Amino acid sequence: MPIIKTENLSKIYNPDTVPVHALNDVNITFDEGEFTAVRGPSGSGKTTLLNMIGGLDKPTKGEVIINGQDISKMKDSKRIDFRLHNIGFVFQHYNLIPVFTARENVSFIMLLQKRSKKEIRERADALLDQVGLGKKKDSRPVQMSGGEQQRVAVARALASEPKFILADEPTANLDTESAMNLLDIMNKMNQEQNVTFIFSTHDQRVIDRARRVITMVDGAIHKDEKQEVLSEQ
Amino acid sequence: MKTLINISWRNIWRHPARSSVLIAAIVAGLWAGVVTVGLINGLMLQRIDYLIESEVTHAQVHNPEFLSEGYSWLHIPEHDEIARWLEDDSRVQSYTLRTITDGMLQSPVKTSGVRIRGVDTETETRTTTFHENIVEGEYLDSDIPNAVIMGKTLAEDHNMEVGNRIVLTFEDTNNELTSGSFNIVGIFQSASTTYDELNVFVRSDELNQLLSEETIYHEIGMMLEHEDLASSVVSDINQTFTGVEAQTWRQLSPELSMLVELGDFMVILITLIIMIALAFGILNTMLMALFERMRELGMLISIGMSRMRVFIMIMMESIILTITGAAAGMLLAWFSINHFSESGLNLEMFAEGAAQLGWDHIIYPVLTPLEYVVILIVVVAITMLASMYPALKGIRINPLEAARNT
Numbered sequence: 001m002p003i004i005k006t007e008n009l010s011k012i013y014n015p016d017t018v019p020v021h022a023l024n025d026v027n028i029t030f031d032e033g034e035f036t037a038v039r040g041p042s043g044s045g046k047t048t049l050l051n052m053i054g055g056l057d058k059p060t061k062g063e064v065i066i067n068g069q070d071i072s073k074m075k076d077s078k079r080i081d082f083r084l085h086n087i088g089f090v091f092q093h094y095n096l097i098p099v100f101t102a103r104e105n106v107s108f109i110m111l112l113q114k115r116s117k118k119e120i121r122e123r124a125d126a127l128l129d130q131v132g133l134g135k136k137k138d139s140r141p142v143q144m145s146g147g148e149q150q151r152v153a154v155a156r157a158l159a160s161e162p163k164f165i166l167a168d169e170p171t172a173n174l175d176t177e178s179a180m181n182l183l184d185i186m187n188k189m190n191q192e193q194n195v196t197f198i199f200s201t202h203d204q205r206v207i208d209r210a211r212r213v214i215t216m217v218d219g220a221i222h223k224d225e226k227q228e229v230l231s232e233q
Numbered sequence: 234m235k236t237l238i239n240i241s242w243r244n245i246w247r248h249p250a251r252s253s254v255l256i257a258a259i260v261a262g263l264w265a266g267v268v269t270v271g272l273i274n275g276l277m278l279q280r281i282d283y284l285i286e287s288e289v290t291h292a293q294v295h296n297p298e299f300l301s302e303g304y305s306w307l308h309i310p311e312h313d314e315i316a317r318w319l320e321d322d323s324r325v326q327s328y329t330l331r332t333i334t335d336g337m338l339q340s341p342v343k344t345s346g347v348r349i350r351g352v353d354t355e356t357e358t359r360t361t362t363f364h365e366n367i368v369e370g371e372y373l374d375s376d377i378p379n380a381v382i383m384g385k386t387l388a389e390d391h392n393m394e395v396g397n398r399i400v401l402t403f404e405d406t407n408n409e410l411t412s413g414s415f416n417i418v419g420i421f422q423s424a425s426t427t428y429d430e431l432n433v434f435v436r437s438d439e440l441n442q443l444l445s446e447e448t449i450y451h452e453i454g455m456m457l458e459h460e461d462l463a464s465s466v467v468s469d470i471n472q473t474f475t476g477v478e479a480q481t482w483r484q485l486s487p488e489l490s491m492l493v494e495l496g497d498f499m500v501i502l503i504t505l506i507i508m509i510a511l512a513f514g515i516l517n518t519m520l521m522a523l524f525e526r527m528r529e530l531g532m533l534i535s536i537g538m539s540r541m542r543v544f545i546m547i548m549m550e551s552i553i554l555t556i557t558g559a560a561a562g563m564l565l566a567w568f569s570i571n572h573f574s575e576s577g578l579n580l581e582m583f584a585e586g587a588a589q590l591g592w593d594h595i596i597y598p599v600l601t602p603l604e605y606v607v608i609l610i611v612v613v614a615i616t617m618l619a620s621m622y623p624a625l626k627g628i629r630i631n632p633l634e635a636a637r638n639t
Contacts, residue, residue, distance in 0.1 A: 051633060054535070056535055056632045056633050057633055076540070077539060077540070080534060080537055080538070080539055080540070081537065081539070083535065083536065083537045084536065084537020084538075085537070088536075089532075089535050089536055091532065091535075093528065095528060095529060095532035097240070097529065097533075098247065098529075099240065099243035099244055099246075099247055100240070100243070108236070108240075109536050109537065111236050112536075112537055112538055112542075113537075156536070160536075160537070
């Protein structure tokens with residue numbers, strides 16, 4: 001059974017003025033453990049698709065069903081709570097809380113989940129170790145490189161033990177070494193812990209590492225193909 | 234909540250300069266405001282206390298027509314009975330009887346219209362503090378017969394000094410003009426130069442000898458155990474005795490009553506100005522902070538932070554900022570008021586003008602603990618109100634802000 005399923009998913013921006021059809025009747029499923037890249041030119045609808053799947057935006061038509069629940073029909077407050085427990089996010093600009101240390105950034109989402117202090121600390125430390133930032137737990141974002149910040153963002157996304165992680169252009173602001181390092185970490189987690197990753201990306205380095213590549217054009221799925229991973233650690 | 238307080242506190246210090254400037258503005262504004270309120274309070278209370286304690290007293294009894302007509306035959310009937318009643322009433326601390334008439338003061342230099350106040354030195358000294366206004370010579374308890382004390386400005390006007398003689402002329406109760414020669418034994422200086430120009434004091438028994446065949450009094454002044462008792466004592470006197478009218482100091486001196494209201498109004502006005510400035514300061518800072526952090530707030534909502542928590546976080550930032558500034562400002566104000574309430578704030582450069590208006594140039598600021606608490610509560614309430622708009626704006630942020638790439 002897929003963990004994510006969209007049915008006739010459509011999104012029209014400015015329906016009353018100059019309508020922009022960002023998504024047109026998209027039907028797609030994602031299974032647990034996938035490492036998927038959604039690619040396409042700018043304006044093809046890949047970010048909109050991720051926003052719909054992540055419950056950050058509401059579709060004009062259609063459904064987004066995650067683990068059997070239609071999140072597009074949920075009230076805003078319930079959707080926020082749903083995101084807290086089910087979806088992890090990695091953003092292009094890292095979006096860490098600048099006044100928090102790496103550990104605090106990772107811990108914050110678990111605090112929102114009201115986990116015990118001991119569990120929060122242990123899990124935050126373990127995750128930061130996994131992303132190779134064991135020595136930077138007490139550093140603030142300004143004291144870290146872009147790659148390191150994005151690794152903290154990945155650790156934060158994993159902290160809530162989500163069903164899947166949505167990463168919007170995660171490597172767009174990273175140099176090659178940092179990007180490859182980040183992809184290695186995410187790939188390892190996918191392989192070893194069966195964490196589901198869905199990326200929207202332009203970056204060929206990400207596309208090359210994905211085992212499923214969805215190509216979008218004009219708000220529709222143009223191609224959906226599985227591929228052999230070209231370079232893996 | 235602890236996490237929210239923690240994140241709010243750290244958010245405040247993202248821009249130390251900006252937050253410090255705002256806190257400094259709150260400290261300075263609140264300090265200035267609270268001290269000003271204290272000074273206004275002090276000024277008003279000093280004026281009121283001075284007038285009550287030095288002359289007006291908490292309540293007075295007159296012949297009902299005396300205050301408007303001023304004739305000496307409009308004296309208090311049955312003053313002995315009223316005196317006995319006052320003697321027996323536990324609410325009355327002390328009282329004094331006064332004989333009053335209007336007349337002319339003649340010196341070799343000139344003639345002036347004055348109010349001649351005949352006082353019983355013993356009860357007057359027990360009841361009022363007017364004798365403390367003597368700046369030269371002595372009070373009326375001197376052994377010199379037909380003693381008079383006069384205001385400094387009046388004495389200077391007449392080129393008179395202690396030891397000189399003046400003649401007081403007035404109508405007696407039979408409408409006959411009578412006059413007496415009086416020896417200046419003292420010069421007084423009250424808070425009001427106008428009062429000093431228009432009043433002279435003599436002993437009531439000596440005045441009575443010239444004024445009437447019997448002992449008459451026109452005014453009974455009384456100090457009570459507490460100012461709040463004035464209304465009830467006045468009401469009891471008016472019910473018990475006929476042909477007299479008792480009035481509280483507020484009724485006797487409506488200008489004093491107005492002064493109290495004016496003081497209260499000024500306090501409210503100053504507080505309002507400070508609060509409006511504070512509200513706009515908070516609003517400006519919080520809106521700036523909000524616009525800078527749209528993406529971050531969007532991220533927080535994206536990852537699952539409820540809008541209510543975002544609201545509380547923004548509110549908390551404003552409240553922490555204000556409480557930090559307000560606490561420091563109030564503390565500074567408390568120290569200042571405490572210091573000046575003992576030593577007084579000497580505005581000597583305005584002494585002459587203040588005296589013309591009957592004000593003291595040394596001000597002892599006063600602020601009750603309740604007033605401190607009220608100001609603090611108002612500050613917090615205004616802060617919460619001012620933070621409401623940015624906080625509401627904050628919770629309306631679209632989580633897509635987090636994904637925005639520009």
